[in-house]
Structures are given as structure tokens and as C-alpha cells.
Amino acid sequence: MYELEVNGRIHQVDVDADTPLLWVLRDELGLTGTKYGCGVAACGACTIHIDGNPICSCVTPVSVGVGRRITTIEGLRSQIAAAVQAAWEELDVVQCGYCQSGQIMSAVALLEKKPRPDDADIDVAMGGNLCRCATYQRIRAAIHLAATRLAEPRA
Amino acid sequence: MSAAWIENASRRRFLKAGSGLALAIYLPLNAAAKTQPERSFAPNAFVRIGEDDTVTVIVKHLEMGQGTYTGLPTLVAEELDADWAQIRVEGAPANTALHGNLLLGKIQGTFGSTSLANSFEQFRRAGATARAMLVAAAAERWQVPAASIGVAGGVVSHAPSGRTARFGELAAAAAELPLPNKVDLKNPADFVLIGKGVKRKDSRAKIDGSAQFTQDVRLPGMLLALVAHPPWFGARAKRFDAEKTRAVRGVVDVVAIPSGVAVLATNFWAAKKGRDRLKVEWDASAAFGQCTHDIVDEFRGLLEQPGRIARSEGECAAALDAAAHRLVADFEFPYLAHAAMEPLNCVVRLDANGCEIWNGEQFQTADQMAVAAVTGLAPEQIKLNMLYAGGSFGRRASSKADYLVEAVHIAKAIGGRAPVKLMWTREDDMRGGYYRPMYVHRLEAGLDRDGALVAWQHRIVGQSIAAGTVAESLMVRDGVDRLSVEGAIDLPYAVPNLRVDLHSPQLGVPVLWFRSVGSLHTAFAIETFIDELAAKASQDAVAFRRRLLAQQPRHLGVLELAAAKGDWGRPLARGAKGERRGRGIAVHQCFGSVVAQVVEVTVRADRSFKVDRVVCAVDCGLAVNPDIVRAQMEGGIGFGLSAALHGRITLREGIVEQFNFTEYPILRMNEMPRVEVHIVASAAPPSGVGEPATPVIGPALANALFAASGERLRQLPLRFDQAPSAWGWHAGAATPLHEGCTQEDRPCSPSVA
Ligand code: FES
Ligand code: FES
Numbered sequence: 001m002y003e004l005e006v007n008g009r010i011h012q013v014d015v016d017a018d019t020p021l022l023w024v025l026r027d028e029l030g031l032t033g034t035k036y037g038c039g040v041a042a043c044g045a046c047t048i049h050i051d052g053n054p055i056c057s058c059v060t061p062v063s064v065g066v067g068r069r070i071t072t073i074e075g076l077r078s079q080i081a082a083a084v085q086a087a088w089e090e091l092d093v094v095q096c097g098y099c100q101s102g103q104i105m106s107a108v109a110l111l112e113k114k115p116r117p118d119d120a121d122i123d124v125a126m127g128g129n130l131c132r133c134a135t136y137q138r139i140r141a142a143i144h145l146a147a148t149r150l151a152e153p154r155a
Numbered sequence: 156m157s158a159a160w161i162e163n164a165s166r167r168r169f170l171k172a173g174s175g176l177a178l179a180i181y182l183p184l185n186a187a188a189k190t191q192p193e194r195s196f197a198p199n200a201f202v203r204i205g206e207d208d209t210v211t212v213i214v215k216h217l218e219m220g221q222g223t224y225t226g227l228p229t230l231v232a233e234e235l236d237a238d239w240a241q242i243r244v245e246g247a248p249a250n251t252a253l254h255g256n257l258l259l260g261k262i263q264g265t266f267g268s269t270s271l272a273n274s275f276e277q278f279r280r281a282g283a284t285a286r287a288m289l290v291a292a293a294a295e296r297w298q299v300p301a302a303s304i305g306v307a308g309g310v311v312s313h314a315p316s317g318r319t320a321r322f323g324e325l326a327a328a329a330a331e332l333p334l335p336n337k338v339d340l341k342n343p344a345d346f347v348l349i350g351k352g353v354k355r356k357d358s359r360a361k362i363d364g365s366a367q368f369t370q371d372v373r374l375p376g377m378l379l380a381l382v383a384h385p386p387w388f389g390a391r392a393k394r395f396d397a398e399k400t401r402a403v404r405g406v407v408d409v410v411a412i413p414s415g416v417a418v419l420a421t422n423f424w425a426a427k428k429g430r431d432r433l434k435v436e437w438d439a440s441a442a443f444g445q446c447t448h449d450i451v452d453e454f455r456g457l458l459e460q461p462g463r464i465a466r467s468e469g470e471c472a473a474a475l476d477a478a479a480h481r482l483v484a485d486f487e488f489p490y491l492a493h494a495a496m497e498p499l500n501c502v503v504r505l506d507a508n509g510c511e512i513w514n515g516e517q518f519q520t521a522d523q524m525a526v527a528a529v530t531g532l533a534p535e536q537i538k539l540n541m542l543y544a545g546g547s548f549g550r551r552a553s554s555k556a557d558y559l560v561e562a563v564h565i566a567k568a569i570g571g572r573a574p575v576k577l578m579w580t581r582e583d584d585m586r587g588g589y590y591r592p593m594y595v596h597r598l599e600a601g602l603d604r605d606g607a608l609v610a611w612q613h614r615i616v617g618q619s620i621a622a623g624t625v626a627e628s629l630m631v632r633d634g635v636d637r638l639s640v641e642g643a644i645d646l647p648y649a650v651p652n653l654r655v656d657l658h659s660p661q662l663g664v665p666v667l668w669f670r671s672v673g674s675l676h677t678a679f680a681i682e683t684f685i686d687e688l689a690a691k692a693s694q695d696a697v698a699f700r701r702r703l704l705a706q707q708p709r710h711l712g713v714l715e716l717a718a719a720k721g722d723w724g725r726p727l728a729r730g731a732k733g734e735r736r737g738r739g740i741a742v743h744q745c746f747g748s749v750v751a752q753v754v755e756v757t758v759r760a761d762r763s764f765k766v767d768r769v770v771c772a773v774d775c776g777l778a779v780n781p782d783i784v785r786a787q788m789e790g791g792i793g794f795g796l797s798a799a800l801h802g803r804i805t806l807r808e809g810i811v812e813q814f815n816f817t818e819y820p821i822l823r824m825n826e827m828p829r830v831e832v833h834i835v836a837s838a839a840p841p842s843g844v845g846e847p848a849t850p851v852i853g854p855a856l857a858n859a860l861f862a863a864s865g866e867r868l869r870q871l872p873l874r875f876d877q878a879p880s881a882w883g884w885h886a887g888a889a890t891p892l893h894e895g896c897t898q899e900d901r902p903c904s905p906s907v908a
Contacts, residue, residue, distance in 0.1 A: 016404065019424045027379075027422040032371035033364020035545070036423075037496050038581040042816040045496060073364035088362045092354060092782060095220030095790055097361030098368060098496040098545025123825035130816060132496045132546045133220045134793020136827035138786070 004065050006031065007075025013062065021065050022046045022057035025072060033073035033101045037130070044129030047102035048072050054109040056128070073101040080150060081108045087146040095133035103129050107143050116147050196326035198288055198334065200253045201281035202231050208309070208323030210237050210285075212278075215247040215254035215263065216270035217517045218357055219495075219544040219551070220790070221845040222783040223270045225355045227278050229779055230271075233348045234282030234341060237322070238309035244356050246541035249519035260629070263519040266552050266668065268746035268843025271779055275841055276340070283338040291335070292328035293320055343777070343838060352782045357543065368545050372502045372513045374574040378407055378419040380565045381426040381578060383433050385415060387442035387809040388588055389663045392416050392435050399432035409433070410568035414557075417565045423578060443663025444809035447593075451487065453660065454595040454616040458485065462614055462656035465635045466644040469652035474610035478601025480691055484684055486598070487870040488617075488676045490804035491591035491669055492819060497545020498584040501562040505571035509536040512559065515544025517552040521625045525556030529563045548670040548794070550589060554624035557589065557665075585819055586811040590804055591669035592618040594639075596680040601652075606692030608703060610652040613643045613680070618666045619659040634659070638668060642677030642745060642850070647710050648685065648703035664806070670794055674745040674850040679871065682741035682854030687867065696740055696858065697723055704742075712835050713751035713772040714742045720833050721753025721770035733760035736767075739858025741851050747842025748775040752792070752851045754828075756859040762875040764863075766796060766828040766856060771848060773832065776839035784844050785832040791848030792830055797822035799853040799873050 004011050006029060013028045020039075025031040025048070034057060037045030041056040048057045049071040050064070076085070084107050087093075094100050103126070110117055110125035117125065122140050131139070195205040203211040212228040224244045232242050247254045251263045257273040259266075286306055293311045294301040297318050304313050312319040343349070360366035385391065395416045397409040405425025410417050416435055420426035475481055502513035510530050516522065516539050523534040530537070544551055553559070562577035569575070579587065594617035601610035620638045621630035630637045635657050637644075643655045669675065689699035697718050704710045718724070718740065727736045735758045742751040755768040771788045778784045801820040805812045813819040857868050866875065 016424070016428075018428075023422060023424040026371075027424070030373065031364075032367075032373075035368075035496070036370065036498070038816050040581070040815050040817065043496070043581075076363075085362050089354070089358050092358055092786065094355065094358055094361040095222075095786065096496065096544060096546040097220070097357065097366050100361050101364045104362065126824045130496065130821055130823065132494060132548075132794070132797075132821055134790045134797070134822055134827065135786070136793060136822070136824045137789050137830055139824070140827075 002062050002066055004062070004070060005068070006070045007072060015062055017061065017063055019062050020058050021048065021060045021062055021070070024062050025057065031072050031074050035098055035101055037099065037102075042130075043099070044102040044106060045099050047105040047129065049105060049109060052109065052112060054106050073105060076104070076108060078108070078112075080111045080146070083146040083150045084108050084111065084142070087142040087149065091138050091142045091145065093135050093138040093142050095135055099129060099131045099133075103131065103139055107139070107146070110143065111147060111150065115150060117143065194327065196285075196288075196330040198285045198329070199281050200247070201278055202235070202285050204285060204289070204322050204326045204329070206323045206326050208241055208321045209243050210235065210241050210322065211243045211245050213245050213247045215274070217265040217515060217541055217544055217547070217551070218246075219265070219515065219517070219547045221270070221787060222355065222780065223265070224357050225353065225783060226271045226779055227274050228356060229348050229353055230275060230278035231282035233346055234279045235286045236306035236308070237282075239348065239353045241309050241322070242356065249516070249523055249537065249539040251520045254519070262521070264521070264552055265517050266549065268748070268845045268847065271841050272747060272843060279340050280338060283340055284335060287335045287338050288329040288332050289322055289325045291332050292325045296320075296325070296328060349779050350777060350781065352780050355783070366543055368497055369500045369502060369513055369515050369542050370497055370545070370578070372542070372576060374502065374504065377502070377574040377576055378421065378569075379423050379426045379578060380417045380419045380562070380575050381430045381580065382412070382414060382561060382565070382583070383416045383418070383430055383435050384583060384587060385437045385439070385442070387437070387439050387444060388665060390437045390439040390442040393438040394436050396434040400429040403429040403432065408569055410565065412561065412564040412568055414561045414564070417568065419565070419569065419575065427580070442809055445662070446807050447489075447805040450593060450662065450806075451595065454593070455485075457616045457658040457660065458595060458597045458614055460658070462616070462658040463634045465640040465655040465657050467654050471610050471612050471652045471654035474652035475599060475601045475612060478609055479604045480602040481599065482602075482684070482687060482691060483597065483599045484687060484867070484869055486596040486676070486680045488594040488679070489802065489871060490593045490664065491798055491802045492585050492804050492813070493548040493550035493669060494585060494816075494819060494821060495544070495546030495548055495550060498581050499550065499558045499579040499587070500577060501559050502574060502576045503562045503566040504574040505530065505563065505566040509538060510563065511538040511540070512562075513540045513542055514559065515547060515551050516541035517544065517547055518556070521554065522556045522559050524625070525560050526563050529560055530567065549668040549672070552668070553589060554620070554626055554667060581816070582814045585813055585815060588665035589667040590664065591675065592620060592666040594676045596676065598680055598684045600684065600688055602688060602692055606694060608648065608650045608688065611646065611648070611650045611654070613646075613655045614657075615639055615643065615655070615677070616658040616660065618662055618664070620666050620668055620672070622659065638673050640677065641673035642743065643673070643681065645744070646681065647707045647744060648700070649706060650703070670791070671745060671846040671849040674743060674846075675795070675798065675853070678741070678743040678745075678850035679853045679857070682743060682851070683857045683867070683869065686739070686854075686858045686861065695724070700742065709749045709774045710742055710744065713749050713774050714740070716772035716833050716835060717742075717751035717753050717770055720772065720831065723753055727755060730757050734758065735863040737859045737861065737863025739855045739860070739862055741855035741858060743847070743851050745843070745847050745850065748773060748844060748847040750788070750847045750851045752848075752855040754852065754855040754859040756856060756863055758860065758863045764860065766826070769828050769830045769852065769855070771830060771832045772835065773844070773847065774835040774837055775844050775847070776837050776841045778834050779841050781834055784834055787844040788832040788848040789830045791846065792852045793822050793827055795849035795852040796826070796828070796856070799856055799871060800826065801872050803872055
């Protein structure tokens with residue numbers, strides 16, 4: 001039994017110790033917004049936050065999540081996340097959409113650390129997130145847009 | 156999307172939702188689809204108006220990113236004068252008669268960039284019909300002439316009396332009225348949504364994680380299945396030892412099926428661990444066991460012999476002999492994996508009455524037939540739920556329904572006692588075949604003394620995609636598979652002597668259409684060779700094409716637009732020290748649309764390179780949603796660039812050498828160039844946008860690399876360090892192939908006994 005805090009709620013899960021968090025989230029908790037794309041930390045579709053840091057849940061065993069704050073796409077609540085999602089919608093970034101949960105998790109983590117990233121920062125922070133539909137240009141634009149919006153003085 | 160909705164959607168009926176209708180386990184496609192109005196008005200198979208004022212558009216084409224769930228509803232909303240916010244979207248059931256692709260004959264499926272083109276009039280008519288009936292209902296209620304009633308933004312109104320009604324208020328009355336005999340479509344000048352750009356309907360659900368893909372389907376009691384596939388195409392499981400597999404907690408069953416051995420478990424991780432522990436002995440006696448370089452050698456041999464004639468004009472051989480200058484070039488294109496982000500998967504529930512499938516469903520007609528053959532059920536008993544697909548690029552329109560059939564075999568093997576979700580891991584997906592075929596080409600051309608093109612001979616060698624599949628009767632004529640030669644047989648350049656011929660050797664590697672299909676290789680060969688000819692004739696690449704395209708106004712239109720916006724003829728900003736920069740252009744027509752691109756590239760001192768900027772011009776007829784057209788150009792360019800820079804599946808003794816994105820890289824953020832898209836204003840009916848950008852980037856890039864380096868690259872993926880045949884080498888191996896065959900392989904999963 002492992003006790004996990006996911007999106008602010010405590011869950012008990014009865015899984016093998018080697019079970020990656022990805023499958024705990026998807027199969028045990030029904031949080032299917034986090035996607036499987038490769039299973040080897042090569043695509044970023046499974047990106048979640050542990051204590052605010054983006055990680056690949058497909059290679060992170062359940063035990064690593066114990067005692068930490070786990071956030072998935074379903075649990076994004078911050079002002080930064082709202083700005084990122086709004087920018088994504090405004091620019092109609094998505095195509096097939098399968099990679100986009102992971103993209104957004106990485107983008108939110110980037111803006112939390114770096115409120116005004118430049119293109120090189122984006123290349124690094126988003127370098128692990130593949131998009132087979134190649135929506136990269138709009139992802140980049142949406143991150144800049146969200147950063148701009150967040151920097152505006154609030155009415 | 157209950158059974159009753161589906162049956163009745165074809166008829167004009169006022170539908171009443173009852174307890175029996177809602178499917179207990181039905182997962183809504185998106186949050187918007189959740190609202191099922193109590194009663195609704197469905198004048199045809201494509202639109203349903205609820206008393207709650209929602210307008211549901213039933214879309215017959217798969218949404219895999221290309222925007223069908225936005226584009227088709229736009230057509231209905233336009234003619235209905237609906238408010239975009241009241242539009243909901245639902246995937247159509249399998250029903251070829253109602254939902255067939257009007258451009259492809261009697262089949263229901265999503266391919267060939269035809270979704271919008273074939274639906275353009277049909278969906279507008281569906282909307283116009285509904286509108287006419289709502290207006291008639293209002294006219295009756297208000298006792299005023301129909302002609303005095305207007306509709307805008309989802310509101311029906313009678314200006315003289317100031318009366319208004321929402322669609323929902325009129326739905327019940329409209330449902331009682333007869334269908335109009337004839338409806339008029341709007342004059343394009345009156346469009347308020349078409350050509351203006353509405354927001355995607357699938358955006359929100361794909362941003363908040365709620366969008367339902369096949370991967371996300373969960374049914375009560377469902378088992379998860381992973382299949383141990385043989386490491387060779389054409390091998391079969393002889394026997395297996397599942398003792399250790401069954402010992403894994405969560406593993407429920409292990410069954411043999413024609414394509415391998417399936418492990419069923421209560422969750423993915425148990426199935427995965429169970430499969431890792433499975434020992435299978437394979438019978439490889441009928442397996443395909445060649446190396447990539449064997450295939451290249453065989454194909455190159457065929458280049459020396461004439462093939463089946465795909466097109467012949469004039470006297471090509473004589474004209475080549477008589478030409479003042481004669482050029483020849485050979486090209487090589489590898490197998491490519493579609494590698495959609497959502498690996499293949501499929502959910503099946505099988506019982507005595509039928510078979511229900513949840514899938515990113517791209518080819519309903521073929522899938523129903525194939526599943527019917529396996530189950531003994533009638534095709535209509537196969538219910539297909541079309542979910543969002545996490546990409547496809549052709550792979551989910553499997554010509555043999557391979558992964559659906561596999562899932563059904565598993566369900567059958569366990570006697571249908573539980574719903575089954577078949578999942579392919581990334582490795583299964585990458586190694587499972589159905590690749591874009593490998594091709595070699597030879598182009599030969601003759602120029603006269605003035606540099607005019609007098610002869611063009613194009614020879615293509617590669618497996619037929621259509622032969623032996625449901626597509627054969629449609630695509631293969633006189634032994635020539637159109638899919639192998641498209642782009643080449645419709646060469647746009649004026650040349651009096653032209654010959655295109657084809658060899659279609661049969662090999663045991665399963666192949667399939669891949670985004671932009673034949674054009675992906677034919678456009679590369681043609682557009683880089685034209686560039687060579689222009690250089691040989693000492694002419695500018697645009698000027699040389701311009702002369703040969705005098706009869707092709709749409710090609711000329713995009714060529715000139717791309718050249719103008721792409722600063723053609725102006726000097727490029729210099730690179731840093733040691734860097735060389737170049738610009739290249741290419742133009743190609745496919746799926747009814749013409750695209751030209753100008754590419755700027757920087758070649759670094761170490762001969763690696765970076766694509767800096769792509770200027771793309773497209774003529775796709777009327778752009779129903781210009782922003783989606785731009786998105787498809789951007790994405791199509793990124794996809795084509797991925798193939799140009801990285802894409803390559805290789806075989807060693809029949810075993811695929813790539814496992815995951817680690818060995819088969821796809822384009823990343825830092826490799827994506829700046830893309831600028833310019834759309835030619837056009838009133839012609841809309842043509843494809845999902846595929847036409849993809850084949851143009853490769854040749855435009857190769858031409859830019861030539862401009863920067865003076866070297867011609869004729870093998871894909873594009874590298875400056877290519878050996879005479881890059882695939883004579885195994886991917887990642889430091890030694891040529893035959894010695895290389897002995898090198899340590901990564902373990903296959905499961906272990907090969
Ligand atoms: S699924 Fe985790 S990185 Fe690809
Ligand atoms: S939107 Fe399809 S993979 Fe990114």
C-alpha cells in the first residue's frame with residue numbers, strides 16, 4: 001500500500017513497488033489526462049509535477065511519489081496554469097491533442113521558474129516533449145503569450 | 156451516441172431519449188457532447204437540434220488533429236445560421252450508406268485529405284435543410300410568410316413584428332414538418348463563418364486532459380491485453396511457456412492468437428510485466444529475413460530494367476539520346492514508421508449479439524468487413540465508436556484492419572467473457588510494420604542546347620501499398636499502383652517526351668499509406684532533380700520552373716507567392732563564422748491543393764545544419780478555416796521535416812532495428828523552423844490541407860542545402876556524411892552490414908527462445 005497525494009487528495013493504492021506513477025494515475029486512479037507515449041522517458045507525454053517539478057511519470061516508480069505533492073493535468077489550478085491553458089486555447093495550439101497534457105505540464109513548470117523565458121529557454125524546457133503533429137511553433141507562441149499576459153498589471 | 160440515436164439519425168424524426176437509450180458505459184467524446192437533450196429534431200443524419208437549443212453535428216470523419224470536428228460543423232453552422240457556441244460535435248457511427256466518403260465511392264473512411272472536400276456541399280445542405288424547417292415552423296407559429304423570417308446567430312426572427320425564437324423552441328414543431336424538396340445554399344459573399352475562422356471545437360478538452368482517446372476507455376471488468384509479437388514479419392508462435400507470466404499479480408490469462416501470444420491482465424503494468432516474463436518459441440520458417448541492404452541491392456538492380464509503364468508521352472528514349480545534355484540521378488527512400496503519439500490500441504466487447512469497438516476509427520467500411528470475417532457476424536453487427544485519435548498519419552486506416560482484428564481475436568480467445576483493451580507499446584507500434592515502403596528512383600532528363608527540357612524518364616521501384624488489400628481495385632490498374640507513382644505521373648512541368656515506369660517487388664514487410672503517400676517520395680525526386688536541371692541550364696530555380704509551368708496557373712500562383720514572401724533572389728543574411736547559408740524552393744500538387752515552400756538553412760562548420768525559416772504558399776481552394784489551414788501547413792511541414800531529418804526504419808535479418816523514439820527520433824522543439832503561411836485567395840471548392848505541405852519541405856530543404864554546400868543529397872534522411880548507400884549500414888552500427896550482423900542486439904521483448 002502506498003499513500004499518495006494527487007491533486008490535493010490523498011489516495012491509498014495497492015500496487016507493486018515497481019509500478020510507474022503513470023500507471024498508478026491512469027489505471028488505479030482513473031486520471032487519464034496523463035498519457036503514455038513511449039515508456040522510456042523519451043517523449044514527455046506522461047509529464048506530471050512532483051513538488052512542482054516536471055518529471056516523466058512513465059519511469060518514476062510509485063514509491064518516489066510518496067510524501068510528495070503530485071499534480072496532473074486534471075489538478076492544475078494556479079494562475080500560471082490558467083494563463084497557459086488560456087493561451088493554448090486562444091492560439092488553437094492543439095491538433096490530435098495526445099501530447100498536449102504533457103506539453104502544458106512542462107510549459108507551466110517553465111513559467112513557474114522563469115516568468116519571461118526566451119526561445120532558448122523554451123527549447124530546453126520543452127525539448128523533452130515530442131509532438132508528432134509538430135505544433136511546436138504554436139506551443140512556443142502560446143508560452144510567450146502566457147508570459148506576456150501574466151506580466152501585465154492586473155486590473 | 157446510443158443505439159437509438161444511430162438508427163434514427165437517418166430519418167427525420169423527433170427523437171425521445173428514454174432509459175434504454177443511454178449506453179451505460181458510453182464515454183462522451185468531449186465535455187460538449189455530454190448534454191443529451193431530452194428531445195430533439197433530426198432532419199437528417201448530420202444534424203440534431205435539441206430543445207435545450209444545442210445543435211449537434213454528427214461528423215462522419217475521424218478527428219486526428221486535422222480539424223474535421225471543427226471544419227465540418229462550420230459548414231452546417233454556416234447554412235443554419237447557428238451560433239458557433241451552440242454547436243456540439245459527435246462522431247458518426249459506421250454506416251457506409253449514410254456516412255460514406257463521397258469522393259471515394261462506397262466506403263466510409265478518412266483519408267486522402269478529403270474530409271472537407273467531400274462534405275462541403277453535403278454538410279452545407281444538411282444545415283440549410285434544418286434552417287428551412289425551423290423557418291417553416293416559425294412561419295406557421297407566427298402566421299407570417301416564411302420569406303419574411305430571418306435567422307442569425309441561432310435566433311429565428313420576424314423583424315416586422317419583433318418576434319424571435321431560439322432553435323430549441325422551434326425544434327418540436329420543425330420535427331413535424333415535411334422535408335423541403337429543395338433548399339438554396341448561401342452565396343459565398345454572405346458567409347459569416349466559412350473563411351472567417353472559428354475556434355477549434357476540440358481545443359478545451361485537449362487542454363484540460365478530459366478528451367477521450369481509445370487509450371482512455373475504461374469499461375467495467377475490462378482486461379488489458381499486450382501481445383508478444385514475433386520479431387520477424389511472417390513468423391508464428393510455435394509454443395510458449397507462461398508459467399512466470401501467470402505468476403505476476405494481476406495477470407488473468409495468456410492466449411495464443413494468430414499474430415502472437417496475448418497476455419491479459421487487470422492493468423497495463425501487470426500485462427507488461429507478464430509479457431516480459433513470457434517465453435515464446437517462434438516458427439520463423441516462413442519469416443522475412445532480409446537486411447535493408449539486401450533490399451536496396453535488389454531494388455537497384457531493378458532500376459536497370461524497364462518497369463511497367465505508368466505514363467508515356469512521345470519518344471522518351473530517342474529524345475534522351477538526342478539531347479544536348481543528359482542528366483541522371485538515383486534516389487533512395489527508407490521505410491518510415493507513422494509513430495503517432497498515441498500508440499495503436501483498440502477496445503473490443505464481443506458477445507453473441509455483436510461486437511462493439513472503441514477506436515480512433517479511420518476506415519469503417521474495411522474494419523467492419525474484417526471484423527465480420529473474424530467473428531462470423533454480419534458487418535452491421537459490428538458497432539464502431541469513433542473516438543479521437545492521437546494522430547494516425549494513415550496508420551489507423553489499416554488496409555487489413557490488423558490491430559482491430561488482433562483485438563477481436565483476443566476477445567474471441569477468452570470467449571468474450573470480458574471487454575478487452577488491446578494496447579501496443581511504443582516498441583510494438585514502431586516494430587509492427589505497415590510502414591511507408593522503401594523506394595529507389597532513377598530520374599533521367601535531357602536538355603536541348605538552349606537549356607529547354609526535352610525528355611524526362613522516371614523509374615520507381617518499391618512495394619505496392621494497395622496490392623492484396625481492399626484498396627487494390629481502386630488503386631491498381633494494369634499492374635501499376637497509383638499510390639506508388641502519384642506525383643510522378645501527373646508531372647506538372649511541360650515536357651514533350653515523358654515516361655514513368657514502375658517495379659513493384661513483393662516483400663514480406665507489411666506496408667501502408669503514410670501522410671501524403673506517393674508524393675512524399677515522388678515530389679522529392681522531381682523537385683530536387685528540377686533544381687539540378689536548372690543549375691545545369693544555368694538558370695534561376697524559380698525562372699526555370701516558371702517557364703515549364705506556363706500551363707499550370709495554380710502552381711505558378713503559389714510559386715510566385717512563396718518566392719515573393721520568401722525573399723527569393725535577395726541575398727541571405729550571413730551566418731556566423733564557418734557557417735554557410737542557403738535558400739531552396741520546391742512546389743508540388745497533391746490532394747487537389749498546390750503548395751510551394753522556400754526554405755532557409757544554415758550549414759555549420761561541422762556539416763550539421765539547421766532549418767531556419769520556411770515560407771509556405773498554399774492554394775487549397777476556398778479556405779473554410781484559414782487558421783486550421785495554417786496549422787496544417789505548419790504541422791505538415793514539421794512532419795515532413797521529421798522524415799527528412801531523421802526518419803528511417805531499417806532491418807537486420809528481418810528484424811526491425813528501431814525500438815522507440817531513442818532510435819527513431821522525431822522532430823523536437825529546437826528543430827522546428829519558423830514557418831510563415833500564405834494562403835492564395837480562391838473561390839474554388841475546398842481541397843485537401845492535411846497532407847499537401849508534407850512532401851514539399853524535403854526537396855525544398857535539399858535544394859537549400861545544395862545552395863549552401865554545393866552538394867546534392869539524394870538519400871533520405873538528409874545527411875552530409877552519407878555512404879554510397881546510407882542504408883548499407885545498420886543504424887547506429889559503426890561497421891558495414893555483413894560484419895555488423897553479428898553485433899550485439901538489444902533484447903527483443905519477449906526473449907526469443
Ligand atoms: S511516456 Fe513517459 S516520456 Fe514518453
Ligand atoms: S498534438 Fe498531436 S502529438 Fe502533439
